[in-house]
Amino acid sequence: MTRVVELVEHAPAVSVALPDEAGRAVAALRIADAVPDTYSPGRWLLRAGSRVGAVTVAVPGHDDPLTLRIVPNVPIVRLFFLLGHSLDPTGAWRDGEVGVAEHRDLLPALAHAVERQVDRALRQGLLQGYRVTEETSMVVRGRIRETEQIRRRFGATLPVEVTYDDFTTDIAENRILRAAVERLLRLPGVPREVRRRLLHQRTRLADATVPVRGRPLPAWRPSRLNARYHHALHLARAVLEGASPEHGPGGLRVEGFLFDMNRLFEDFVTVALRDALRGSGHTARLQDRHHLDEASAVRMRPDFVLYGPDGIPCAVADAKYKAEKRGGYPDADLYQMLAYCTALGLRAGHLVYAKGNASHTAHRVRHTGIMIHQHALDLNQEPAGLLADVEEVAWRMRNG
Incomplete structure (x- = not known):
């Protein structure tokens, strides 16, 4: 019988009775922070970080697999909004089409969303x-x-x-969809009805070759001919990129799916900022490569750099999936942004956080004139309000 342990993202650690092999696997695979409980032999202290989802760890010689369910701090429906906007900012499938509100956990909601999008993609038959x-x-x-x-x-x-x-029909688009369906069918926690519908989709995709595990997925390019596949392919990519390792150290069997909320928030912020600044005459570059020193020995990659019509950087931003604590945001973030502004020759930099005590604060650095802005986005608000807050950040970046 599978034992289920529920952890909450960034919540205090809990003590769990766990075989040492499983505890070491959880730590080695970075599913969660795991250390032996020094006061209780045979137990481990588990603390979830920013990775959310569900993972089952089966230890050879032990009859009871352990399933770790890591619950995000944001509602599932809001998490899917962040995911949907980062994958497809046009919003064609985000509002009302995914229908994940009925699911409390991430994995059932994801499996349900993928099955619905695959079904929509295949209604007119398999693409050839x-x-x-x-x-x-x-x-x-x-x-x-x-x-x-x-x-x-x-x-x-x-x-x-x-x-x-x-x-x-054995083309890249169908192969990717089948790979995502096969992956979801192997994961624990997919509801029976959703699993039944996924099996039906696998039958429809039977002529598509399953990509070999461990190898890169086949490449596809968006076009008018495969337009009806776009949303399903975006979600399929999220499934395949979030897959956990299937084998751990020492013959352990590990199955599950994890979202990295750090990356999800970063993707949302950068894509939403780029969308908000479209048509302004500026050019946005994500994960832009630069160097801190004149010898180009120290590399840096700001999340978002805005270039003016003259091709010169005019603003920089970095997304931080953190909530402001009683003592404020970490000072290290300010130092990092100061380095970005200095190397890029900018008078202002912008740090965008997941939550804060105030929507906006600013610090002027002594003897430099550099202003570092700290913005806080409330992820629990409705999508319209969240996007309006991002537009305000974009306005400040565009207007200095």
Whole structure:
């Protein structure tokens, strides 16, 4: 019987009876912070960080697998808004189409959302396209690969090494959707009805090859022809990027799905800022590469750099998935932003936090004239209010 332990994102640690192998696996795979409980042998102190979701750890020789459910601080429906906006800021599927409000936990909501989007994508049938195929054949089809023919066949006439374009449903788009469906079907905690519908989608995608685990996913490009697949492919990517390792140290079996809230918040803020500044004549670059020193030995990558019409940086921002504590935000964030402003020659920098005691504060650095702004976004508010707050940050960046 599976034992379920529920942790809350960034909440105090809890003491859990746990085999040492499982405790070490939780720590090594960074599922949560895990250290032995010095006061209670056989127990571990578990504390969730910014990764949320559900993971099951099965230890060889132990009959009871452990499932860790890590609950986010924001409501599930708001988490999906952040995800949806970062994947597709047009908002075509975020409002009312995903329908995750009925689910309390992240994994059931995600599986439900993916199944609905895959179903919408496939309603008109599987997308077909041309795929380059290389194979050994007894008949000539397409073009003969002369180099391979000589290397492998030593001048023999048959079989023939050929390459040709095949019009098929076994294309990148269908492969990615099937990979996401297969991944969800292996995860614990997917509701029975959702699992049944996922099995139906797998049947519809049966002709698509499942990508080999551990290898990069096949590449696809958005186009008019695959437009009905876009939303499903965006969600599929989120599923496949958030998959946890399936095997841990010492033969442990680890299955689950985790979202990194740090990355999710960063993606939302940078995409929302870029969208808010569109049409202003400025250019936004995400994760822009720069160097702190003149010798270019110390690298830095601000989350968001805004360039003016002249191509010169005019603003910089960094997203921090942190809430302001009683003592304020960490001073290290201010020092980091000061370094960004100094290296980029800017008079102002912007730190965007997940929550704070005030929506905006500013610090002028002595002897430099540099102003560092600290903005706080309340993730619990409605999407319209959240986007309005992001637009205010964008206005301050654009107007100095």
